Amino acid sequence: MNDTTDAKLESFQAGGDQSNVLESFVTTDETDSIGGYRSSGRIASMPESDFLSQHYAVKDRIGRAVIINNKTFSERTGMGKRPGTDTDAVSMQTVLITIGFQVERFDDLRADEIKNKLQQVASDDHSSSSSFLCVILTHGEEGYVFGTDDRVSLDDLVAPFKGDKCLSLAGKPKIFLIQACRAPEAGYEGDDGMEEEMDYDKSIRRIPTEADFLIALSVVPGCLVWNKSPKANSWFVKAIHDVFLRNWNKLDLMTMMTRVNKIVADEFETKNKAEFDKRKKQIPCITSMLVKDFYFFKR
Numbered sequence: 690m691n692d693t694t695d696a697k698l699e700s701f702q703a704g705g706d707q708s709n710v711l712e713s714f715v716t717t718d719e720t721d722s723i724g725g726y727r728s729s730g731r732i733a734s735m736p737e738s739d740f741l742s743q744h745y746a747v748k749d750r751i752g753r754a755v756i757i758n759n760k761t762f763s764e765r766t767g768m769g770k771r772p773g774t775d776t777d778a779v780s781m782q783t784v785l786i787t788i789g790f791q792v793e794r795f796d797d798l799r800a801d802e803i804k805n806k807l808q809q810v811a812s813d814d815h816s817s818s819s820s821f822l823c824v825i826l827t828h829g830e831e832g833y834v835f836g837t838d839d840r841v842s843l844d845d846l847v848a849p850f851k852g853d854k855c856l857s858l859a860g861k862p863k864i865f866l867i868q869a870c871r872a873p874e875a876g877y878e879g880d881d882g883m884e885e886e887m888d889y890d891k892s893i894r895r896i897p898t899e900a901d902f903l904i905a906l907s908v909v910p911g912c913l914v915w916n917k918s919p920k921a922n923s924w925f926v927k928a929i930h931d932v933f934l935r936n937w938n939k940l941d942l943m944t945m946m947t948r949v950n951k952i953v954a955d956e957f958e959t960k961n962k963a964e965f966d967k968r969k970k971q972i973p974c975i976t977s978m979l980v981k982d983f984y985f986f987k988r
Contacts, residue, residue, distance in 0.1 A: 800836030811849035829869025
């Protein structure tokens, strides 16, 4: 390890007996001015039993949840009002409070406000939290969601929570539930993370910065979301609300999200006068970088 890393490790170890702690050593490679690479390191800690466990540790505090609910958009976006989104926001707020999340809701944020709000949340101390969850209810297109005035990339929203940026959430689940369309435009592309070989101090574990995320979108790429009723929930949010409310204290997150997929796929279709085989269906899309089972309760 370099001198900077040695100094950080010595400082960390000076805090007391760390015999039962494995450091999660998260690094980022930065290009320097002459085109080479230098490595900068940051250290997070977790008990060895948590690192080796097959499920994420859940503390007394499950964590913070942020709901971003955009209903009305400026004319220049070409986006119409989103009827029913307030119903979705209330439903998600209800179920997340039931689970135990500390919930904050923000309505009609501009693109820069969404970005700044999530960067602010990521910069806060989450040491006492077991996870972080973000719900985004808005218009979208492939790789982007919309503020009230412009679009913002999913990558920009997720990036502040990666393991090398938000150290207090390193090794903890970071969940993004997004109710938005995905019309074909630019794609969402993540970083490669880091190699897992350990040719340094064996008490230090390296984790990919992309690990521990789950990103669930209401629809697969290139498709619209359905159900524009001004009073009813969207299909995706309705399924999440019902599945989570019934099972949050029994099942792990991926099992619940699989049930959400089944409900949306099987139980919903557009109600119109079209022939049966022309009625519209929908299927959510789940991308998981979780490395363990995640339960919303202590096991």
